[in-house]
Amino acid sequence: MNKVVAFLFGLICFSSQSFAATTPKPYVPDEPVISKPVIKPVLKKTIVVKRAVKTPIATAKVSKIKSPVKTLATKTAPVTKTTKAGKIKATKNSTVTSIALNSTQRLNKYSRVQKNKSHQLAQHVDAKPARIASRSVAPVKASPAANPTRVTNIPLTSGSPFLDSSSALVMNANTGRMIYGKNAARRTPIASITKLMTSMVVLDAKLSMDQPITISDADVDRVKKSSSRLEVGTTxxxxDTMWLALMSSENRAAHSLARTYPGGTSAFVAAMNRKARALGMNHTVFYDPTGLNKDNTSTAADLALMVQAAYRYPQIRQFTTSTEHDIISASGRQLHYKNSNALVREGVWDIQLSKTGYIKEAGRCLVMVAEVQSKPMVMVFLDAGATSGRISDARNIKTWLERQPTNQLG
Known part of the structure; x- marks a missing residue:
């Protein structure tokens, strides 16, 4: 009996201890709901105060998220609107200022490039009597196309002439003022324009113009293998030899003028280069008296100086503007020669000096002095592609010059 009582007593004690250990804490009905108020203030502080107010970028990112966060951001919009107003306005103003500064910088860069181009051309033709640069420093007031600061590459506008020639230049022959230029400082082969320098060197030497010259085998073209009607043995x-060389660009005649120079052809070519330096043609070099050598190179700016100098020789003006000339060949035949410039043959223009040139490397070339609005204008056209390109360019330039105010032509 005692054992049963003791067992029951022990069982009751054990059960009471187990129940006390496993009994849960008192149920609190608001516990799961408390987590929501805890999360909401955190989201409000993070989005509204830290992200939305800190930078406009953070606000933009939050507004794109499709979640409850979007609702919170929307609710706080009135707060961010008042705090962001100053920042947004300042940001727009700073952007506009940045764009304006960039535009100014680009304009300044463009101006510097244009000034550098003008400075480079001025270096080619500066600081000597009758030099182009010294004549064209003063800006032209009325016509933008005639502004000397853009002579190396004048942008084509609705009033500017279109030219096929790669390089061109227009200058007043009397004053040296440059009126128009296109790539005037570009160096290029000049072909038979060379013969103007050939004639000046002959005339400077004061050689007898009546002295007979016989065409020899040494005068035959072995550079380009060009043909000639001037037979070997013709005297x-x-x-007359200079006449054919200038009017019809006769290569054998030009070579014979150099061969019969005191000291021979080599001395003659050296005299050509000395003459070029004396005229300020610092970017010009000659290797032969005919222009068949592609290494005879110059620029439109340099050639304008050469044409201006040749214009002072009455014989050169006479020979280059005559329309035709006859000679008797070695075989006794009469040969009829014509001027190589179609504008001279037409006789419509008042042309006072002319010279054409062509080899493959140089393209179609033409230099002239033509009177426009009662002023002698030097015209240089180099490297025209089309056969009639140089003639078309001359006509376009003349038409353009006739539309300019007279006081803008120097």
Whole structure:
């Protein structure tokens, strides 16, 4: 009996201890709901105060998220609107200022490039009597196309002439003022324009124009293999020889003028280069008296100086503007020669000096002095592609010059 009582007593004690250990804490009905108020203030502080107010970028990112966060951001919009107003306005103003500064910088860069181009051309033709740069420093007031600061590459506008020639230049022959330029400082082969320098060197030497010159085998073109009607053995006076060289660009005649120079052809070519330096043609070099050598190179700016100098020789003006000339060949035949410039043959223009040139490397070339609005204008056209390109360019330039105010032509 005692054992049963003791067992029951022990069982009751054990059960009471187990129940006390496993009994849960008192139920609190608001516990799961408390987590929501805890999360909401955190989201409000993070989005509204830290992200939305800190930078406009953070606000933009939050507004794109499709979640409850979007609702919170929307609710706080009135707060961010008042705090962001100053920042947003300042940001727009700073952007506009940045764009304006960039535009100014680009404009300044463009101006510097244009000034550098003008400075480079001025270096080619500066600081000597009758030099182009010294004549064209003063800006032209009325016509933008005639502004000397843009002579190396004048942008084509609705009033500017279109030219096929790669390089071109227009200058007043009397004053040296440059009126128009296109790539005037670009160096290029000049072909038979060379013969103007050939004639000046002959005339400077004061050689007898009546002295007979016989065409020899040494005068035959072995550079370009060009043909000639001037037979070997034909004898002409130096006067007639120069006439054919200038008017019809006769290569054998030009070579014979150099061959019969005191000291021979090599001395003659050296005299050509000395003459070029004396005229300020610092970017010009000659290797032969005919222009068949592609290494005879110059610029439109340099050639304008050469044409201006040649214009002072009455014989050169006479020979280059005559329309035709006859000679008797070695076989006794009469040969009829014509001027190589179609504008001279037409006789419509008042042309006072002319010279054409062509080899493959140089393209179609033409230099002239033509009177426009009662002023002698030097015209240089180099490297025209089309056969009639140089003639078309001359016509376009003349038409353009006739539309300019007279006081803008120097």
């Amino acid at each position: 002409l006076s130096r006067y």
